[in-house]
Amino acid sequence: MPPLDLGQVEVIKGVASALYGASALGGVINLVSRRPRETERELLVNATTLGGTDVTAFLAQAPASGWSWTLLGGYHGQVRQDRDDDGWTDVAGFNRGLVRLRVFFDNGRGGTALATGGVMLEDREGGTLPGASAPDGRPFAETLVTRHADGGFVGRWLTPGGHIISARGSIMRQSQDRRFGADRERGTRVTWFGEASLAGVRRRHTWVVGAAFQQDRYDARDLPQFDYVFSAPAAFAQDEIALSPALSLAASARVDVHSEYGTLASPRVSLLARPKPGWTLRVSAGTGAFTPTPFTEETDETGLSRLLPLSGLEAEHARGASADVTYTHRPFELTGTVFGSIVNDPTQLEIVGADTVALVNASEATRTWGTELVARYRREGFLAMLTHAWTRSTELDVDEGVRREVPLTPRHTASLNLVWEGEVSGRFGIETYSIGRQRLEDDPYRDTSRPHVLVGFLVERRLGRVRLFLNAENVFDVRQTRWDPLVRPAQRPDGRWTVDAWAPLDGRVFNGGVRVAF
Amino acid sequence: MVTILARLLLALSLSAQTAQPAGTLVVEVRAGDRAVAGATVRAGEQTGKTDATGRTTLTLAPGAYDVSVEADRYLPTVVRLTVVPGAPVHVTVEMQPLEEEIFVTATRTETRLQDQPLRVEVIDREEIEEKALMTPGSIAMLLGETTGLRVQTTAPSLGAANVRIQGLRGHYSQLVADGLPLYGAQATRSACCRCRRSIWGR
Numbered sequence: 001m002p003p004l005d006l007g008q009v010e011v012i013k014g015v016a017s018a019l020y021g022a023s024a025l026g027g028v029i030n031l032v033s034r035r036p037r038e039t040e041r042e043l044l045v046n047a048t049t050l051g052g053t054d055v056t057a058f059l060a061q062a063p064a065s066g067w068s069w070t071l072l073g074g075y076h077g078q079v080r081q082d083r084d085d086d087g088w089t090d091v092a093g094f095n096r097g098l099v100r101l102r103v104f105f106d107n108g109r110g111g112t113a114l115a116t117g118g119v120m121l122e123d124r125e126g127g128t129l130p131g132a133s134a135p136d137g138r139p140f141a142e143t144l145v146t147r148h149a150d151g152g153f154v155g156r157w158l159t160p161g162g163h164i165i166s167a168r169g170s171i172m173r174q175s176q177d178r179r180f181g182a183d184r185e186r187g188t189r190v191t192w193f194g195e196a197s198l199a200g201v202r203r204r205h206t207w208v209v210g211a212a213f214q215q216d217r218y219d220a221r222d223l224p225q226f227d228y229v230f231s232a233p234a235a236f237a238q239d240e241i242a243l244s245p246a247l248s249l250a251a252s253a254r255v256d257v258h259s260e261y262g263t264l265a266s267p268r269v270s271l272l273a274r275p276k277p278g279w280t281l282r283v284s285a286g287t288g289a290f291t292p293t294p295f296t297e298e299t300d301e302t303g304l305s306r307l308l309p310l311s312g313l314e315a316e317h318a319r320g321a322s323a324d325v326t327y328t329h330r331p332f333e334l335t336g337t338v339f340g341s342i343v344n345d346p347t348q349l350e351i352v353g354a355d356t357v358a359l360v361n362a363s364e365a366t367r368t369w370g371t372e373l374v375a376r377y378r379r380e381g382f383l384a385m386l387t388h389a390w391t392r393s394t395e396l397d398v399d400e401g402v403r404r405e406v407p408l409t410p411r412h413t414a415s416l417n418l419v420w421e422g423e424v425s426g427r428f429g430i431e432t433y434s435i436g437r438q439r440l441e442d443d444p445y446r447d448t449s450r451p452h453v454l455v456g457f458l459v460e461r462r463l464g465r466v467r468l469f470l471n472a473e474n475v476f477d478v479r480q481t482r483w484d485p486l487v488r489p490a491q492r493p494d495g496r497w498t499v500d501a502w503a504p505l506d507g508r509v510f511n512g513g514v515r516v517a518f
Numbered sequence: 519m520v521t522i523l524a525r526l527l528l529a530l531s532l533s534a535q536t537a538q539p540a541g542t543l544v545v546e547v548r549a550g551d552r553a554v555a556g557a558t559v560r561a562g563e564q565t566g567k568t569d570a571t572g573r574t575t576l577t578l579a580p581g582a583y584d585v586s587v588e589a590d591r592y593l594p595t596v597v598r599l600t601v602v603p604g605a606p607v608h609v610t611v612e613m614q615p616l617e618e619e620i621f622v623t624a625t626r627t628e629t630r631l632q633d634q635p636l637r638v639e640v641i642d643r644e645e646i647e648e649k650a651l652m653t654p655g656s657i658a659m660l661l662g663e664t665t666g667l668r669v670q671t672t673a674p675s676l677g678a679a680n681v682r683i684q685g686l687r688g689h690y691s692q693l694v695a696d697g698l699p700l701y702g703a704q705a706t707r708s709a710c711c712r713c714r715r716s717i718w719g720r
Contacts, residue, residue: 009641011667013684026690027683029661033696034643092677114696126675142675152698170698193699214699240635250635272635282637290690297680297688301673322684324637330552337637339684368685380590391685408670409685419648429648458648486674501671 004044004058005072005100007034014339015268015286015320021214021234021256025290025318025343033102033116036060036068046513050091050506051079054513066107072100080125083507084481087132088498089142090505094124110158117151127181127497134497135489140181148174152193162200166210169194180495183305186221197236208238218293225309226294231259248272256289261315264289278328285321292316292347292359299349302495307349308358316361318343324372333376340369349494350398357494364396366406385417405439408500410449412436426461438502442492445484449502452478470512477508541601543576547587549613557589557613561601575606587611 010030020028039062046054056074080093100118105111127142134140152170159165171192178185197210217229236254243249253267268286275281292313294304320341327334345361352358370391377384391413393406413436419429438449455476460469480486480503491497543561545568547554553572558565561583566574568589578601588594592613601607661667661681668682680688693701 003646006646007643009646009661011639011641011683012636013639014637020692020694024690024692026686026688026692028692028694029667029681029683030697031693031695089675092675094677116696116698116700118700124676126673126677144676150700152696152700154696154698168697170700172700191699248635268636270635270637282635284636295689297670297672300678300680301675322637341684341686343686370685372684393685406685406687409682413668427648498674501674505671505674 004042004056004074005034005070006031008032014284014322014341015266015288015318021212021232021254021266025288025316033114034058034060034070035104036062036070038062041518042515043518044513044515046511048509048511050081050509052509052511053077063104063106066105067103068105069101069103071102072098074098080129081506082129083479083505084486086481086485086487087129088134088487089126089129090481090486092124092126094122096120096122110164111156113153113155115151115153118149120146120148122146122148134181134491135487136491138181140497141179142181143177143179145177146174147176148172164199165196166199167194167196178303180303180305183303184222185303185305187223187226188219188221189217190219191216204242206240206242209236211235216293220304223304226304226307228293229259230291230293232256232291246274258291258315261289261291261313264291264315280326280328281324283321283323285319287317287319290316290318290343294359296347296349296359298357298494298496301498302492306355306357306493306495308352308356310359313347313359314345314361316343316345316347331377331379333374333378335372335374337372338370339372340367342367346395348395348398351493353493355491355493355495360398362396362398364403366393366395368393368406381421381423383417383419383421386415388412388414407439407441408502410436410438410451424462426459426467428460429458431456431458435503440500440502443484443499444488445499450483452503454478454504465517467515468512469515470510473509473511474504474506475508478504479507480505539603540577541580541603542606543578543583543585543599543601544606544608545574545576545585545587546608546610547572547574547589547613548610549592554589554592554613557587557592559585559587559611561585585609585611587613589613 010032011027013027015025040058040060042058044054044056054074054076056072058070058072060070061068074097076096078091078094080089081091082088083090098118098120100116102114102116105113124144125142128134128139132139150170150172152168154168156164156166173188173190175188176186191214193214195210195212197208199206199208212234215229215231218227220226234254234256236252238250238252240248240250250270253265256264258264266286266288268284270282270284273281292310292315294307294310299307318341320339322337322339324335324337343366346366347359348362349357350360368391370389373388375386390411391409392411393409394403395406397404414434415432417429417431419427421427433454434451436451440447440449454474456471456473457475458469458471460467480501484499486498486505488497488499545559547557547559547568553570555568555570555572557568559568559574559576561576562578564576564578566576568574580601580603582598582600584596584598586594586596595611595613597609597611599607599609661669669679670682670688671677671679672688681691682688683691695701
């Protein structure tokens, strides 16, 4: 989703299954659309030094007798790049077009509705360049053609009794046609979803009860052994209690009856305390479940052709807790978080043959804990943000039978962002990111990644209704292929020709363009 | 004789009125424990600007006034008071910061962000505007810059990626739009499948 269309992004970290069902074990990212307040027409054109192009148009119509709408259209293109001249694509080439319409209604008396529909088409290519070949002497071109369409609505009404009835529903259809060398995999996924809930306020309680239904189906044209239809009706209830002006408690529970994985319960409890002005304390704990499908991080790259049909799998169960403290004293804001989670029966890909893998539940849990620190200083025309995250995550390596660090999880990451902004003139920002050492899985060139630092800057100049911008990413051209090749000497049993990406593959990129408001 | 006396009396009474002492109004503008400098204070015909200590002094004829105070990033405030001749009148005006309330919809109760027991991090429109220019075609950069979110490339060849939250693998993160699973049940995969550049989160 292009940021032009976005009003706000809400991130719930940690077990959020109680709110969003089985797929939200790690958290939920909610993209809230931009609401039209006045009639606007915006055009953004961007080009990059790596052969990328973006053209996005956004139209919004101001509310008239409660009705308003927004329309977004965009084209995004990227020329395929091979930065280290090894014949293998480092930056995939693609062409993408999308359109999204949103219609809003607000009757001014608490009743609101939103309907949306969108279409996205994309053609993408990677793998070996035409004429080049993989280490086994044969070309291995990868292509992905995606066709996506969706529609949905969200509605809310106020009853005469002072309750709120909400309803939402959506349907999504995505077809993909993938080629991995000589293999071809075509499949279509359809997800449809419906939810209705009732909310009310009674003395110190704000309660919500509701029911939902979700069906997720996959039709694999070339590998019918992976077809599935998962249906999950669910019921949920939530209560927020204002125990005192300085203390609130929220409790929620959800029960899903999954057609494949049975009954799954997800309770969650959160506590908010504001002991003194400027101080906020939150503690949260919950459990959740994840229902496995053939689509994992690994099969994303390799496809399903080397995967055995799923059998004997159980749902993953997780328990998580977090605590955070925020201290605000204008212009400073400081937040510290501590979190931990245990995922039981986590699914992993196990090598079972020379060119066969299977999805299994590991016999030991994946344990993760960490801390996050964010310090913000915000003043008129200046913002500074310093962050640090420490994460330690371990899991069972199902192939070796030993406990190991979860690959591609840096122990330490830190960042520093500085932004200067003039009311009229524009803005200038510098950002630096430090990514610590990461354990790597089955990488013939190294066991752990190199820690590295990325630096970028952004300049924006405003001239009336026109905004010119120039953005530099990764100014020091930190690129994984400067140290190691991306291509393995031999294909893995799961079909992978490349090693994991632990550092940027594109290197230094400049992009610039213009944004005009009509 | 009478007329001269009458005119003298009239002149005396007139001079008594104009010789009436003016009142002094000292306005101190504060926001919590901080002084607000540069605030515009208006009372009657007089206007003053507060100094670094948040104070300004106005000379006014005695009477009742609606004193209005305006300052950047604060809500305008009006205070009603009476100015008397002689001793200066002190008034402290407390200003409320102008902050757009952020309402969170993700937890279904649409409460304010600061009232939310469940921790929700919000990337507001201002930050989105800033990041929109870094990768105008996708939200990957935007997400990557929120601590605890890490955009992880899963398929280096085709540039597919997903979002890892607090160290957990990407398929555990769910992406919804206005609360709807418009991108499918295991969404971060397909929605982020647009890393023109490998986007590195922290």
